[in-house]
Amino acid sequence: MYKAQNNQLVLNSFILTPAKFLKFCYILIGLLLMACGNDKSEKTKEQTTSKTKTEKTTTTNSQTKTILCFGDSITAGYGLDDTNDAFPAVIQQKIDSLDLNYTVINSGVSGETTAGGKGRIEWILNQSIDVFLLELGANDGLRGVALSETRANLQVIIDAVKTKSPETKIILAGMQLPPNMGQDYTTEFRQLFIDLAKKNKLEFIPFILKDVGGIAELNQKDGIHPTAEGHKILAETVWDVLEPLIK
Structure with missing residues (x-):
């Protein structure tokens, strides 16, 4: 009798009474909630990591700096079969090969004078510019525009850049004229770029067409605009001044 009762007791220990069943359900629900909580936590962690990566990518892209070339037909690449040769x-191409984080914008307009540049500078400055290359004046000289006017227009452009973006580095490209324009005029024309660079403490390229101007094989049939090969030399002349500013 005792044995049977003992066996019954043992058997009863494995029987789920209503109370035990209820307790078991509570435990099961608790385990499920914990599992869901961990899963939710992992998803949140993944979303946070993804968001962080996206933000880093966006930040990197937004940090790309800009070099803007503001000029006339020389900058625009007039007469070239492909403007990618300008x-x-x-x-x-040189910047990309060095893996530098800069984008070069060609803002050259064929036939542009300093007056034309003055007229469009405010619109151009509606973007962020880290380096501003100013290449204007040749068309003024070829048209015999008063030197005082050319000087004043270039100064307005320089002032506009400095006022809008004081941190922008400005490079002034000097220009020279053929001797048939008259010795006094050509001499004063060359000097006005030197004076402006000194007055405004600008980076300066004395003659942007150095080793190109006047050399027939490096210029197109008009004798004024560089060929693709001429533009390669011109790019090196600009690079000599630009490189220290961006590296």
Whole structure:
């Protein structure tokens, strides 16, 4: 009798009474909630990591700096079969090869004078610019525009850049004229760029067409605009001044 009762007791220990069943359900629910909580935590962690990566990518892209070439037909690449042969594009290729975080913008307009540049500078400055290359004045000289006017227009452009973006580095590209324009005029024309660079403490390229201007094989049939090969040399001339500013 005792044995049977003892066996019954043992058997009863494995029987789920209503109370035990209820307790078991509570435990099971608790385990499920913990599992869901861990899963949710892992998803949240993954989403946070993904968001962080996206933010880092966006930040990296937004940090790309800009070099803007503001000029006339020389900058625009007038007469070339492919504008990718113009010196701004050649400089971009050099920058890319060095894995530098800069984008070169070609803002050259064929036939542009300093007056035309003055008229569009405010619109151009509606973007972030880290380096501003100013290449204007040749068309003024070829048209015999008063030197005082050319000087004043270039100064307005320089002032506009400095006012809008004081941190922007400005490079002034000097220009020279053929001797048939008259010795006094050509001499004063060359000097006005030197004076402006000194007065405004600008980076300066004395003659942007150095080793290109006047050399027939490096210029197109008009004798004024560089060929693709001429633009490569021109790009090196600009790069000599630009490189220290961006590396």
